Amino acid sequence: MLGLRQLLRDYIWINVGNGMRTFAWFDKWDDICPIARMITPRMIANAGFSMTSKLAEVCEHGEWLWPDVWTERYPTLAQLQSVILDQTRQDRLEWKTSSGQSVEFNTATAWDAIRFRQNEVPWAKLLWFPQAIPRHSFLMWLLVQKKLKTQDIISRWNSSGNANFNLMCCSLCSSCPDSDDHLFFECSYSKEVWNGVKGKAGMADISEEWNSIFQYLLGISASDIAKHVITKIVVSASAYFVWEERNRRLYSSKKRKSSILVEVILSTVRLKLHSMRLKKSSSTVQVLQEWALPRGLLVADDDRG
Structure with a gap:
């Protein structure tokens, strides 16, 4: 927390009142503050001020009391x-955004101010949307970023040359080393899983190749239509549980048939759908029938929370 002080101090301003609580040299009360970045302690002392001087001690009737030579030296x-x-009110702290807007302080505001920013990627809404299951979205983020520790990536870490990575094979099908493309969903096991769920996702005509799946998802990523939201949930759940099964087999002797995994995925999605409220329409009614969901999930458009 202390290491963040330099990042945060430019957002913490003093709304000046009578100037009695504002440190003239160290507080942020103007765009160029703190003045201590320019004026040295020796200069402050030579001008008859102290390091703890308040703003009221260096300003009188709108005029600065420090030597003119300061301005000449530091334009x-x-x-x-x-x-x-203003003698009628005291100084008070406030938080200012990078755009200069005064807002009420909270941790979300502070984080938004100091976080590293990049332009939004085109697949952002594919992963992060209100109905998403967070742990599934995180796994999908790793998958899209090519950050999953698959065997093809691990084999590149062989710095000593002693390990025999030729012995690696997919724990799901044992045919070849696993990779993103292999696991999602070209492996014979994961292909069976994909074929078992893609109809429910409205992707019956989409092949098991990850690039084809991803390109289809990009086209619907920003859509809030119920069937498209469900598609994103199903694909994320499928990737999550295939990866979980892959790890389960690597680190234990437990195995599940592909048909069992299909039911786990569909049950998880169905449970998630029970917590959603869907806009009433003919297509939504069809979705409820396909997923065997109660009509009580339907609401009028202006009733959705």
């Missing part, structure tokens, strides 16, 4: 806005 000081102290 930036001339950009300071005139401060008219």
